Amino acid sequence: MVLGILRSFLYQCICSIATSGSCAIKPYNQLTLQSGFRKDGSKSDGYVGCGIFFPPDTCSYRLHASCSVLTAELAAVFYALQKIVASHQRLYCIYTDSMSAFEALCHTDKRMHPVAEDILCYMHELQAQGFKILFCWVPSHVGIVGNEQADSAAKAASNVWQSPNPCNDLKIFTTRHIHSLWQELWDLEIRNKLHFIKPRINIWSIIHIRVTDVKLTRLRIGHTRFTHKHLLFGERAPECRTCHINFTAAHILTECPTFNSHRVTYFNSSSPNMKELLGEFPHPHLFDFLKAIGFYHSI
C-alpha cells in the first residue's frame, strides 16, 4: 500500500512556467526529480519561445514574434500535455509560477485565450483516458533546480509553433509596430514646433472646455490667428516693435522682454520654456498670463 503511494509519487510530473527568460522545476520530493518537466515561456528582444525539460530530454518551440508571453506560457503547457500523453504514467501535477497562464486557464468566458481553450479541450480528452492532471501555482524561482536547461532550451528553440497566432496578440503587435514607425518619423521632425513640446507620441488629456483646448492646441503647434492671419489676408507679418522680429507664439510666451514682468508674476520666471508652459500639463497660470498681456482673444 505504502509502496503503491510511493510509486505514484514517482510517476508524478512536475512542471513550472516562468514569465520571463528563466523557469523552474519545483522539487516535489526527491523521487519526482527523475521525471521532472521544465517549461518556460520566454520573450526577449523580439524573440518568443518556450522550452520543456523532461529529463533526459529537452525540447523547445519557437513562436512568432507577435505572440505574447502569456501565449508562450500556454504553449508550454500545451506541449507539456503532449509529452504527458506520450508517457505511460497517469498522474501528473503541473506547477506553474505564471499567474497569468493560471488565470487564463481558470477563467472560462467568451473571450478566453484560444490556446487556453485548446488546453482545456485537451485536458478533457486526457481525463477521459484516465489521466489525472493537477495544476498548482508556485512562487517563481523558489528553490528551483535546473533553471539553465529550460532557459537555454527556450532560447535555442528550433521547432516552430504550429497553431495559428492568437488574433489579439497580432492586433497588439501590429499596433505597437505602427506606433514605433510613427515615432521614428516624428523623431526626425526636430524643426517642428510641436516636436519640442511633445517629443513622444502618446495620448495627452484634453481640457474639457472646448475653446480653451483649441487655444492650447494652437499655441502648441505655433499657429495662432494673430501670428498667421496675414497669410490669409496677404498682409505683412506682424512685427514686434521692441525686438524688430516677426511675432511667433514662442516670442510672445517666452522671449519678448515687453512681457517680462508679467512672466515673473504668472510663471515666477522671466524665461520659462515652451515645454513648461504648454506640455502635457500646461502651466496653471498660462491662461491668466495670456489674458493679462491681451493675447488670449487673438489666439
Ligand SMILES: *[C@@H]1O[C@H](CO)[C@@H](O)[C@H](O)[C@H]1NC(C)=O
Ligand atoms: C517676416 O515676415 C515676412 C512676411 O511678411 C517675411 O518676408 C520675412 O522674411 C519675415 N522675417 C523673418 C525675420 O522671418
Ligand SMILES: *[C@@H]1O[C@H](CO)[C@@H](O)[C@H](O)[C@H]1NC(C)=O
Ligand atoms: C520662484 O522661484 C524661486 C527661485 O527662482 C523659488 O525660490 C520660489 O520658491 C519660487 N516661487 C514659487 C511660488 O514657485
Ligand SMILES: [Zn+2]
Ligand atoms: Zn519682442
